Amino acid sequence: MLNDIIGVYSKVGQSGRQDDDVYDRFSHRWTIIILAVFIIAISAKQFVGTPIECIPPAEFGEEHKAYVENFCWIHYTYSVDDNTPLTRQMVRGANGSHKTPYYIWIPYICLAACLTTWIPAWFWHIVGHHATFDIPAVINQLAKMKLTNPDDRIENLTIIAKHYEKAASYAKSTNRSSRNIFRKFISYSMFFAGGGALTGIYFFVKLLYLINAVGQFFLINYFFKIDYWYYGQRILYGLFSGRDWVENKQFFPRIVYCDFAIRYLGDNNLNYTVQCTLPVNLYNERIFAFYWFWLIFLTLITIYGITVWLMQMSYRGRRSFLKKHLRINKQICMKLDECNLFNAFGERYLGGDGILFLRLVAKNTSPVIGGELLGILWERYQARRNATVALGIKMGNMKSSNGDSSFGDEKPPPFDASTLTYNQQPKKN
Structure with missing residues (x-):
């Protein structure tokens, strides 16, 4: 004994x-x-x-x-x-x-x-x-990461960001299709913390x-x-x-x-x-x-x-956390066009689960790693939104140049960030 x-x-x-x-x-x-x-x-x-x-x-x-x-x-x-x-x-x-x-x-x-x-x-x-997703596995991987080589660090953080995006996408699709009332109740009851x-x-x-x-x-x-x-x-x-x-x-x-x-x-x-x-x-x-x-x-x-x-995890606390790290990494200056994008990034893209994950990363590794991971997620979100807007403009131009389009009198289907794959990058004109 x-x-x-x-x-x-x-x-x-x-x-x-x-x-x-x-x-x-x-x-x-x-x-x-x-x-x-x-x-x-x-x-x-x-x-x-x-x-x-x-x-x-x-x-x-x-x-x-x-x-x-x-x-x-x-x-x-x-x-x-x-x-x-x-x-x-x-x-x-x-x-x-x-x-x-x-x-x-x-x-x-x-x-x-x-x-x-x-x-x-x-x-x-x-x-x-x-x-x-398995938070300890992700954080353990970040803790083992070598900080001396910037290229390797960015590459590893990008892999973690892709994994987070896929896991979040699976979770959202499961919530939409799931009939688990208890799971939905827990999610909706966290409205004050981002859900x-x-x-x-x-x-x-x-x-x-x-x-x-x-x-x-x-x-x-x-x-x-x-x-x-x-x-x-x-x-x-x-x-x-x-x-x-x-x-x-x-x-x-x-x-x-x-x-x-x-x-x-x-x-x-x-x-x-x-x-x-x-x-x-x-x-x-x-x-x-x-x-x-x-x-x-x-x-x-x-x-x-x-x-x-x-x-x-309050509304003000979540926004303060995101602004602090994005400004430290000089990735946001909060212009008018970035303000709406920032709100969508914090409330719909990350939500409460994403910000909780980033805070746990910052607490168990270092605030620097948490801020860099947040910066990569922000860049990927911007890239996806830019690609979405560019694709929507291109299809609108095709319809205006061709009087007879395959859509007829219907409007082209709306596009958002979820219509593109996570690995898609904006094309250069």
Whole structure:
């Protein structure tokens, strides 16, 4: 089991993923690393060290002491406030006592927290990568690209641009012909971010990260049967007031009691109550104190990340991103004739999915590569539009010069960028 945990830990710590941002990495990478360290530390104390020490009755020998400790470890114990007298009439779990059955399950609870944290990343990997195109494969190819040779760099970026155009064309044709209402609903619901199924899935994954960060409080509350919401606040109060972390240790008690019976022949049963100490709770107390503050930080940073992406994918944010990189590459000066072309390029040609893809490229490689890829897409879009206009003018001239054309009295069919192949270049006159 320990080798499997170490193997998972080494894989999670690698930075091979190229399909997210720093806010997502706090969840699916650093949170899982922290939980893996917790699992290793607690498991080492439970399975290698001595998790519990009990004071057996005076007549018990050394073998009986081991039996008592094993019995109390696998059965639940209970804690009693220091000011409450311990009487034989006390029933476990009542009359001021507090059950503590959870400490043996803490490694598995941390493992369940790892799985819930990994679910959004798994969903993005399974669903998001197939919504339009495989983003990690494209970004990994860009990351391996050599920047020293400008010709090779432009050639590779052109190949990526062609691949994006074909993938976007397939996605648009699929959306038009598909009867998948759920896919269309996701695309149309992203109207504020430019539309697109990939954009909708990306924001949904970020919402899953937020649900996971908040839901972990409910998960710990459910398994531990404690008020974990206020655990960190009590720790802060104890630190600032000069007291111990948690008053009377009702969350992770270090001193507990255990009831057991030794049965003899007939009805002659002897009941015992022993006092035990749980050294493992000294680790659990600090681990879950740190994890409380980490979950608060994770919730806040996830909300901040969603807010940043909402601003970046808004109408103004999308236009600002495109203008910034096109002006840096000196490919647009925003004349009147370019303004309409720019609007069509940003809203209809790229849309929300295209700008999301370019932003992920810029975040995971460099803004220079993202800007150059955007410049190539802009040049190819201009070339296709110029070729479309030239072809439309040529067919109009043919009709005016030939009184009898094959169209008769009908108008020639309209032409737009989608009527030409992606590799077609404008012809020189």
